[in-house]
Amino acid sequence: MVVPVQYYLALSVALFALGVIGVLIRRNALVIYMSIEMMLNAVNLAFIGFADYFKAVDGQMFVFFVLTVAAAEVAVGLALIVAIFRNRGDVYVDNLNILKW
Amino acid sequence: MQTLFFILGAVALVSGGLVVFQKHPLRSALWLIVNFFAVAGIYLLAHAEFIAAIQVIVYAGAIMVLFLFVIMLMNIRQPEDAPKIPFIGQKMAGIILAGFTGLILIYGVTKAALTTGKEMAPGLGNTESIARSLFTDYLLPFEVTSVLLLVAIVGAVVLAKSKLK
Numbered sequence: 504m505v506v507p508v509q510y511y512l513a514l515s516v517a518l519f520a521l522g523v524i525g526v527l528i529r530r531n532a533l534v535i536y537m538s539i540e541m542m543l544n545a546v547n548l549a550f551i552g553f554a555d556y557f558k559a560v561d562g563q564m565f566v567f568f569v570l571t572v573a574a575a576e577v578a579v580g581l582a583l584i585v586a587i588f589r590n591r592g593d594v595y596v597d598n599l600n601i602l603k604w
Numbered sequence: 605m606q607t608l609f610f611i612l613g614a615v616a617l618v619s620g621g622l623v624v625f626q627k628h629p630l631r632s633a634l635w636l637i638v639n640f641f642a643v644a645g646i647y648l649l650a651h652a653e654f655i656a657a658i659q660v661i662v663y664a665g666a667i668m669v670l671f672l673f674v675i676m677l678m679n680i681r682q683p684e685d686a687p688k689i690p691f692i693g694q695k696m697a698g699i700i701l702a703g704f705t706g707l708i709l710i711y712g713v714t715k716a717a718l719t720t721g722k723e724m725a726p727g728l729g730n731t732e733s734i735a736r737s738l739f740t741d742y743l744l745p746f747e748v749t750s751v752l753l754l755v756a757i758v759g760a761v762v763l764a765k766s767k768l769k
Contacts, residue, residue: 505605506605506606506609506649506650509713510606510609510613511646511650512713513713514613514616514617514646516706516709516710516713517617517620517706518616518617518620518643519705519706519709520702520703520705520706520709521617521620521621521623521624521702522620522624523701523702523705523706524624524698524699524702525623525624527697527698527699527701527702528624528694528695528698528699529624531629533629533632533633533671533674533675534623534624534629534632536671537623537629537632537633537636537671538623538624540636540663540667541620541623541636541639544639544640544643544663547643547655547659548643548646548647551646551647551650551652551655552650554650554652555650555651555652560733560734560737561737563652563654563655563730563734564734564737564738564741564742566652566655567655567658567734567738568742568745568749570655570658570659570662570663571749571752571753572749572752573662573663573667574662574666574667574753574756575752575753575755575756576756577667577670577671578670578756578757578759578760579756579759579760579763581670581671581674581760582759582760582763582764583763584674585674585677585678585763585764586763586764588678594678
């Protein structure tokens with residue numbers, strides 16, 4: 504009994520919306536970052552669902568590249584967050600208003 | 605197979621919700637690991653064994669270790685000291701906006717015209733077919749990816765080293 508592609512898409516949409524909620528309502532930069540990771544993961548899930556549906560390997564290739572970009576992004580982003588923390592003492596996005604003059 | 609999908613999907617959704625709504629970032633990170641494992645299980649159901657293994661190693665392993673390391677390095681303050689939300693109803697507005705995003709996505713998904721899939725039985729294993737594709741059709745993106753990783757390494761080192769006056 505094979506899982507229909509619509510189920511993958513539904514789960515992907517739900518996870519993506521959860522990630523959007525996290526980005527919009529949380530104040531901590533780290534949690535916002537985790538929500539972004541969750542959204543990337545939701546997109547990967549849609550890719551994998553389509554790859555299974557079309558019996559093609561290209562969807563999995565795209566997931567491979569998304570994973571690589573996500574790893575690079577996390578390394579740079581966390582370095583930025585650590586630099587901000589060293590500079591200002593916290594990571595709440597509401598306090599990062601130094602560009603608002 | 606479908607019941608397994610439903611179980612894993614429910615685990616992914618519940619743990620995702622806990623990631624968003626937990627007060628302490630450390631707990632969010634731990635629930636995110638659960639979420640990644642559930643999604644890796646769904647990849648296994650979708651015959652993507654290699655991607656499932658990569659998901660566990662890179663996401664649940666490397667990336668989450670980095671996250672937990674940074675959270676503990678910062679010794680983040682208790683959530684009670686968090687700054688007040690700047691205007692009332694921001695939380696509600698965020699949830700409503702995310703709901704709209706979900707509705708737009710659902711609309712796009714239902715409009716997608718899905719024809720029947722090609723009946724192409726793969727003679728090769730999953731990892732082998734990925735490797736063949738990676739080193740023939742996707743050779744240039746693969747090489748560009750290595751440059752991207754190098755840039756990320758250099759950027760992370762520079763950002764973590766300098767005093768950032």
